[in-house]
Amino acid sequence: PTAPADPASADGPAAGATLSASAADGGGRAAPPGPGADHVVTGPGGGLTWFEDGTVEGADVAVFANELLPELPAHGVRTVVQGERVDYERLTGRPHIRVTTMPSDKHDWFDLGIFVSVNGKQVPFTPLLRALAKRDRRMKLIDNSYLSLSDPAFDRLKELIDEARDLDEWEPDQPMTVTPLQAGLWSEFDQLADETSHDERWQAIASGLLGATPPGSVPVPTSVHAELRPYQHAGYAWLSFLLSHGVGGVLADDMGLGKTLQVLATIAAARESSPDExxxxVVAPTSVVGNWATEAARFTPSLRVSTIGSTTLKDPGLVARAAASSDVVVTSYALLRLDATAYTDLPWAALVLDEAQFVKNPQSQTHRVAVDLRAPVKFAITGTPLENGLTDLWALFHIVAPGLLSSWSRFGDDYVKPLGSPDLRGVARQELTARLRRRIRPLMLRRTKESVAADLPPKQEQVVRVTLDPAHRTLYETTLNRERLKVLDLIDDLAKNRMIVFRSLTLLRMLALSPALVDGPRDDLSSAKLDLLLDELEQLAAEGRRALVFSQFTSFLRMVAAALDDRGIGYEYLDGSTRRRPEVIDRFRNGTAPAFLISLKAGGFGLTLTEADTVFVLDPWWNPAAENQAVDRTHRIGQTRSVNVQRFIAEDTIEEKVLALAAKKAELFATMIDDDALFAEDLTADDIRSLLG
Structure with a gap:
């Protein structure tokens, strides 16, 4: 059939026009009748794909011959058909999709079968994929039947197959395969399908991961000397389920809900059932390594636990000996990095990354070692799976579920860039957010204190705005104007100038605390924040109450300590350089000091300080997750009193901008982790402009 477009006849053929058509076989192209023929472009076969020479091919031939050609005589068009006419059948039914899973030749993988039929006729899968990839509107089968590809089910099928191909580097002529890590993707195939048939083992694993059939009542070993709360028992059952099926995951429970106990119970149960494994x-921050040994001795005394506190430089066999004589080996992130080979050379039953935000940088050596460790199952344990942005999320899952979120570059193209763009809004943003959420949810368990600990007393939070003294204000404004001019010239190339930019921001943040931190002690310059804090602590001491005092700047904490000495108010002090950390913590917990001065970094994890009921945050941070980690040292299980949190903010300074930015990120964090939506990106050039605006 021939139908080249002719602008002169765009509204229809002239009366008496002649059209010549050559009969075409199943895969042939219909050719034009010659240069003198009139052209036809209208009729029920509209929407065909025409070539420059006026020809159509493939399924468009069938549409032209079956739908357009018979209608032409009624419009006064005489048609001439050369050769034997082919009968085409239009399949008008909706697609019927069947999805199956069967054990694969690849260990712990399953073959994913997708079968599509229309009007009872099987549609060959590989040609269908190629047609969908080319965005063809129709497809012709070998028996000369044809079907429309406009049904929404085909669009959704193509989207899911594209995702599966990204995850497994799958080729159209090869069988599609899935692992339990991809249960979220499989569930979407399942939802699309009209009919399913699944291997029993796959069905059990996938249903457990998706929450359709919870792990059930998993008895806690008698060797665990603790009564697990219901949510802790559920977490233990979830971890045990993952471990038994060789699947990694992220335990992202809120701070203070007993993640360590849940992991220890899981290990104890595993060692009882498989003592020869x-x-x-366990890898933890240096300050928490000893805590694992203490908790294990308390809750699971039957476990043989070895802690490693030195490198293998002088003792190359240190790690191997500990592994040979232990059920659990606990080391630090620093030692894992320094002695990487000593750990990667050994087999492990499983890897547990405590405070797993320490491996959030995929470019770091520590992250690479965690990826390379020989463990069939890897768990990330953290209350803050996101601190700065989606890169944190990818880094964690790259360790515990490699391939789940595709490659780093692909993840950036598919999620980081679109979700970081203000142009992606409304339904499109919601759909992309939901897509990412569905991928990670089967392998992440998250419970907040509010959802599981109804008996926990309330936490009252307030922002206390502090007015700078006039001389302090003058110094701040002068410094701000100077640093603003410098920084705004540098942030267009933030990657290159990041250190200089952050140095300026840090200078302004320190100056908002106290001029003495920047300009040295002066009699004419005082710190309004310090004066207010001392008055508050003096009042609390008089009432017999106790407080935690947090700052990111140890130099300011030392100023606070000196001022407390002058007033005779007792305190304990903890920062990253503190030696005998456990002794300092015990002194506060068992003593009467009204204040515990803690650097934000040193106090972000490994502490339970329910003896205090007041928290002072002296300087805000744009990373709300890290700040909340510290604040919740006292608002956790075991607290019986209402907790009061006061954030001191210097009015009309960079601190107010930091607070606003932190609030924005906190909202987005809650949306992703606690309310099923998505977190923000790392600090950007626009964020920095807003801080200096």
């Missing part, structure tokens, strides 16, 4: 490797 290699030991578990």
């Amino acid at each position: 290699p030991p578990f490797l």
Whole structure:
């Protein structure tokens, strides 16, 4: 059939026009009748794909011959058909999709079968994929039947197959395969399908991961000397389920809900059932390594636990000996990085990354070692799976579920860039957010204190705005104007100038605390924040109450300590350089000092300080997750009194901008982790402009 477009006849053929058509076989192209023929472009076969020479091919031939050609005589068009006419059948039914899973030749993988039929006729899968990839509107089968590809089910099928191909580097002529890590993606195939048939083992694993059939009542071993709360028992059952099926995951419970106990119970149960397996490797911040040994001795005394506190430089066999004689080996992130080979050379039953935000940088050596460790299952344990942005999320899942979120570059193209763009809004943003959420949810368990600990007393939070003294204000404004001019010239190339930019921001933040931090002690310049804090602590001491005092700047904490000495108010002090950390913590917990001065970094994890009921945050941070980690040292299980949190903010300074930015990120964090939506990106050039505006 021939139908080249002719602008002169765009409204229809002239009366008496002649059209010549050559019969075409199943895969042939219909050719034009010659240069003198009139052209036809209207009729029920509209929407065909025409070539420059006026020809159509493939399914468009069938549409032209079956739908357009018979209508032409009624419009006064005489048609001439050369050769034997082919009968085409239009399949008008909606697609019927069947999805199956069967054990694969690849260990712990399953073959994913997708079968599509229309009007009872099987549609060959590979040609269908190629047609969908080319965005063809129709497809012709080998028996000369044809079907429309406009049904929404085909669009959704293509989207899911594209995602599956990204995850497994799958080729159209190869069988599609899925692992339990991809249960979220499989569930979407399942939802699309009209009919399913699944291997029993796959069905059990996928249903457990998706929450359709919870792990059930998993008895806690008698060797665990603790009564697990219901949510802790559920977490233990979830971890045990993952471990038994060789699947990693992220335990992202809120701070203070007993993640360590849940992990220890899981290890204890695993060692009872498989005592001859290699030991578990736990990696934790240096300050928390000893805490694991203490908690294990308290809750799971039957476990043989070895802690490693030195490098293998002088003792190359240190790690191997510990592994040979232990059920659990606990080391620090620093030692894992320094002695990488000593750990990667050994087999482990599983890897547990405590405070897993320490491996959030995929470019770091620590992250690479965690990826390379020989453990069939890897768990990330953290109350803050996101601190700065989606890169944190990808980094964690790259360790515990490699391939789940595709490659780093692909993840950036598919999620980071679109969700970081203000142009992506409304339904499109919601759909992309939901897509990412569905991928990670089967492998992340998150419970907040509010959802599981109804008996926890309330936490009252307030922002206390502090007015700078006039001389302090003058110094601040002068410094701000100077640093603003410098920074705004540098942030267009933030990657190159990041250190200089952050140095300026840090200078302004320190100056908002106290001029003495920048300009040295002066009699004519005082710190309004310091004066207010001293008055508050003096009042609390008189009432017999106790407080935690947090700052990111140890130099300011030392100023606070000196001022407390002058007033005779007792305190304990903890920062990253503090030696005998456990002794300092015990002195506060068992003593009567009204104040505990803690650097934000040193106090972000490994502490339970329910003896205090007041928290002072002296300087805000644009990373709300890290700040909340510290604040919740006292608002956790075991607290019986209402907790009061006061954030001191210097009015009309960079601190107010930091607070606003932190609030924005906190909202987005809650949306992703606690309310099923998505977190923000790292600090950007626009964020910095807003801080200096």
